[in-house]
Each structure stands twice: as C-alpha cells, then as structure tokens.
Amino acid sequence: MGYDFDWSLILRILPRFQDAIWLTVKLYLCAQLLSIALAFSMAVAGNIWASRPLGRVLGFYSWLFRGLPELIVLLFCFLALPDLGLRLSSFQSAMIGLALVASAYEYEILRGALTSIPAQQYEASRALGFPPGKMWRRIIGPQLMRVALPSLLTFACTSLKRTSVASAVAVTEIMGMSRRLIDALQKPFELMAIAMVLYAVLSSIIMIAEVLARRRLALKSE
Amino acid sequence: MDFTVVWTAAPLIAKGIGMTVLLMACVGTLAPLLALPLALAREFGPAWAGRAVSAFTWAMRAVPTLVLLFFAYFGLPALGIYLSPTLSALGALIVSAMGYNVEFLTSGLRAVPAAQIETCRALGMGQGKMIRRIVLPQALPVAVPPLFSNLTLNLKGTSLAGLVAVPELTSIISGLISETYRPIELLLVAGAIYLCLNSVLIWLQARVEERLDVRWRAARAERRAAA
Numbered sequence: 001m002g003y004d005f006d007w008s009l010i011l012r013i014l015p016r017f018q019d020a021i022w023l024t025v026k027l028y029l030c031a032q033l034l035s036i037a038l039a040f041s042m043a044v045a046g047n048i049w050a051s052r053p054l055g056r057v058l059g060f061y062s063w064l065f066r067g068l069p070e071l072i073v074l075l076f077c078f079l080a081l082p083d084l085g086l087r088l089s090s091f092q093s094a095m096i097g098l099a100l101v102a103s104a105y106e107y108e109i110l111r112g113a114l115t116s117i118p119a120q121q122y123e124a125s126r127a128l129g130f131p132p133g134k135m136w137r138r139i140i141g142p143q144l145m146r147v148a149l150p151s152l153l154t155f156a157c158t159s160l161k162r163t164s165v166a167s168a169v170a171v172t173e174i175m176g177m178s179r180r181l182i183d184a185l186q187k188p189f190e191l192m193a194i195a196m197v198l199y200a201v202l203s204s205i206i207m208i209a210e211v212l213a214r215r216r217l218a219l220k221s222e
Numbered sequence: 223m224d225f226t227v228v229w230t231a232a233p234l235i236a237k238g239i240g241m242t243v244l245l246m247a248c249v250g251t252l253a254p255l256l257a258l259p260l261a262l263a264r265e266f267g268p269a270w271a272g273r274a275v276s277a278f279t280w281a282m283r284a285v286p287t288l289v290l291l292f293f294a295y296f297g298l299p300a301l302g303i304y305l306s307p308t309l310s311a312l313g314a315l316i317v318s319a320m321g322y323n324v325e326f327l328t329s330g331l332r333a334v335p336a337a338q339i340e341t342c343r344a345l346g347m348g349q350g351k352m353i354r355r356i357v358l359p360q361a362l363p364v365a366v367p368p369l370f371s372n373l374t375l376n377l378k379g380t381s382l383a384g385l386v387a388v389p390e391l392t393s394i395i396s397g398l399i400s401e402t403y404r405p406i407e408l409l410l411v412a413g414a415i416y417l418c419l420n421s422v423l424i425w426l427q428a429r430v431e432e433r434l435d436v437r438w439r440a441a442r443a444e445r446r447a448a449a
Contacts, residue, residue, distance in 0.1 A: 012446070017338060054302075055343070064417070065233040066414050067374075067416065067417045067418055067420040067421075068378070068416055068417065069378035069379075069380075069381035069382075069392065070378065070381075070393060071376075071381045071382060071384070071392055071397075072381060072409060072412055072413050072416060073427035075392075075396065075399075075405070075409055076405070079399060079405035079409065080405040080406040080409050083405060083406055084406065101259045149312070157283075159419060161286035161287070162286070163287070164286035164288040164289060165286075165288060165382065167288070167387055170345040175286070175288055175292075178289075181293070184298055188292070188293075188296030188297050188299075188300055189296070189297045191333075192289060192297045194294055195289050195292075196285050196289055196293070198285055199284060199285050199289060200281065200284040201284055203283075203285075204284060207284075212291075
C-alpha cells in the first residue's frame with residue numbers, strides 16, 4: 001500500500017468546510033420546517049374533513065413518497081420540473097424534494113397519533129364552546145404532540161442523513177464539498193473521515209435533543 | 223411526453239433493474255445474517271462485546287449511507303483494498319443496513335421474558351441450545367416486521383450506489399437522461415419501477431409474517447402429525 005495518511009491535511013482543510021456545514025444545517029432546517037408544515041396540514045385536514053376522496057389522495061401521496069427513493073425525487077425536482085416550467089435553484093429543488101419525502105413519513109406519524117386521541121375530547125371541547133382554532137391549539141395539539149413527538153424526533157435524526165443526497169443535485173453541503181475536494185486533492189480517506197465525523201457530530205446533537213425532549217414529555221405519574 | 227426513449231433503452235433499463243434487485247437481495251439476506259451474531263454477542267456475550275456492538279450501531283446510524291458508499295469506493299483503495307465498484311458498494315450498503323438490523327434483532331431478543339432464560343439456566347441447558355431452541359424462535363417473529371420495513375428502505379438506498387459507478391437502475395436512468403435530455407419520462411418510469419419493487423417487498427412481508435405466526439405454525443405441526 002502506497003498511501004501516506006496526511007493527518008495535518010484534516011486540520012488544514014477543516015476551515016473550508018465551514019460554509020458546507022452551514023449549508024447542511026440550513027438545508028436540514030428548511031426541509032424540516034417545510035415538511036412538518038405540510039405533514040401537519042395534511043394530518044389536520046384529513047382529520048377535519050374525513051371524506052373518502054381526501055383520505056385516498058392523502059394515502060396515495062404518502063404511499064408515493066415513502067416508496068420512491070430520495071434520489072429519484074430530488075432528480076425529478078432538479079431535472080424534470082424546469083422542463084415543466086418551474087425554475088428552481090439546486091438548493092430549492094433539494095429542499096423541496098427532501099421535504100416531500102419527509103412529509104409523507106411525518107404525515108403517517110401524525111395520523112397515527114391522531115387516532116390515539118379519544119373522540120370524547122373533541123365532543124367535550126365542542127360542548128364547552130371551544131372554537132375550532134382554540135380546540136386544536138389547547139386541547140388536541142398538546143395531546144397529539146405528546147404521542148407524536150418522540151417518533152417525529154427519531155425520524156428527524158434520519159432526515160439529517162438524507163440531506164447528503166442533495167450532493168447529487170449539485171448542492172455543496174458537507175457531502176458535496178467532500179466530493180469536490182476528493183477530485184481536487186486526491187485524498188479520499190482523510191476527506192471521507194472528515195465527512196463521517198461531521199455527520200456523526202450533527203446526528204449526535206439531534207439524538208441528545210431527542211433524549212431531552214423525551215424526558216421533558218414523560219408524564220409524571222404522581 | 224414521448225416514451226419511445228424508454229422503449230429503445232428497455233434492455234439497458236432491464237439490466238439496471240436486475241442489478242438493483244441483486245443488490246437488494248444481497249443486502250436483505252446478508253445484513254440480517256451478519257447482524258444476528260452481533261445482537262447475540264451484545265445480549266449474551268461479555269460486557270466489552272456489548273459496548274463494541276453499541277458503538278458500531280451508533281456509528282452506522284449516525285453516518286449517511288452515501289458517506290459510507292464513498293468511503294468504500296475511494297477510501298478502501300487508499301488502504302490497499304481493491305474491490306470492484308459493485309462489491310465495495312455492496313459492502314457499504316450491508317454495513318449501513320446492519321446498524322439498524324442489530325437494533326431490531328436486539329429488541330427482539332429483549333422481548334423474550336427473562337424468566338424463560340432463568341428457567342433454561344435452572345434446567346442446566348447449554349447457552350447455545352438455549353439460544354437455538356428457546357430464545358430465537360420467540361425473538362425472530364418480533365424482529366421480522368421491522369427488518370422487512372427496513373428492507374424497503376434498503377431498496378431505496380440501493381439507488382445511491384449509482385453515484386459510485388454501480389450500474390443499477392438510477393445510474394442507468396441518469397445516464398440516459400444526459401444522453402437524451404428527456405428527464406420527465408425517464409424519471410417517471412424509474413419511479414414506477416421502484417414502486418413496483420416496493421410493492422413486491424410489502425407482499426413478501428405479509429407472507430413471511432403469516433408464516434411466523436404461531437397459529438400457522440401450530441396448524442403445520444398438526445398437519446405433519448396427521449400425515
């Protein structure tokens with residue numbers, strides 16, 4: 001083996017990852033917010049207007065985006081949407097693609113959590129004269145989040161890893177940056193080690209948030 | 223829309239589907255088989271083995287599959303290990319899937335009541351026999367549904383192997399896109415193929431779960447006794 005490890009390269013190259021790290025965080029947060037908003041509106045709409053056609057449409061949406069590989073969805077947003085008349089930057093198409101995929105899973109989590117809320121809670125709020133907005137905010141929402149939040153956070157951990165696929169549509173986040181630098185520097189081992197450590201650190205931050213949220217949400221039984 | 227581009231490239235696409243199915247079949251069988259000894263070592267082995275396995279699953283769950291794929295593709299040759307792109311991608315996909323599979327199998331093993339294990343020890347049953355005859359028959363039905371759900375994720379994961387020069391469906395499709403500039407048709411077809419493959423997996427899952435059901439096994443035992 002004629003490969004000399006250049007550990008000092010890691011220290012020298014790390015500052016160049018600063019922008020890439022921010023881009024990963026930005027992409028992750030944007031996609032996460034968009035997907036939660038989408039999933040929440042779908043779950044609430046499906047719950048309020050419990051009609052058959054709407055249920056079918058939502059079911060199809062979730063089946064579709066849980067079944068397609070992320071890469072295919074992202075490539076479609078990046079390559080096919082411009083042909084259909086929708087111009088998106090690579091960051092926008094990655095964000096929308098990731099949000100579409102994530103919202104399908106989050107919708108399923110929220111839908112499942114909604115079934116755990118007894119019908120009497122809705123009836124009681126109506127009997128007490130709560131307007132719908134207030135009922136969702138004060139009565140249903142808190143109970144829903146207690147059930148759904150642990151699963152949503154577990155899923156949020158996997159969402160971070162999915163942002164790496166955005167490198168395939170020319171977003172220079174951590175993975176995209178490493179790929180470029182591999183081409184330029186021919187030091188694949190060190191660069192992949194940097195990418196691994198960066199992802200592991202970011203994942204661990206979300207995992208810690210997950211543990212803290214679980215602890216905070218646990219019902220006190222006294 | 224004009225799907226003739228798909229028809230003319232059909233043999234190539236078929237080859238890509240073959241590679242995708244092959245990758246998925248290898249990952250689906252090898253990852254759980256390799257994960258089982260790790261899960262057993264974690265539950266029944268020495269403390270250091272448990273810690274090592276926990277560290278392994280944490281790392282594999284924290285690092286994206288794509289990074290592992292690139293590591294196997296670029297990093298292993300740097301270490302003096304030369305594999306074909308397909309083999310190195312397969313290795314990365316298996317190791318990545320194992321991170322989750324070990325967790326599913328561990329939770330299956332933990333679902334076996336502790337009293338049963340204590341009873342085995344009290345009866346003087348050997349460790350190996352206990353695992354084979356008492357623990358696994360009860361642990362596997364618990365672990366199989368999440369393992370199969372993970373397999374549908376693995377199927378989607380194989381699409382990433384295209385980025386490290388494995389000629390599977392997605393890479394064939396993106397090659398065709400840059401040749402023909404017809405992204406809409408080609409991506410719609412690729413999406414439909416993935417959805418079909420997924421449906422096959424989900425159908426298979428229902429069959430396997432049926433077979434692992436206690437009632438089905440009781441019926442089979444009765445049939446055998448009668449024959």
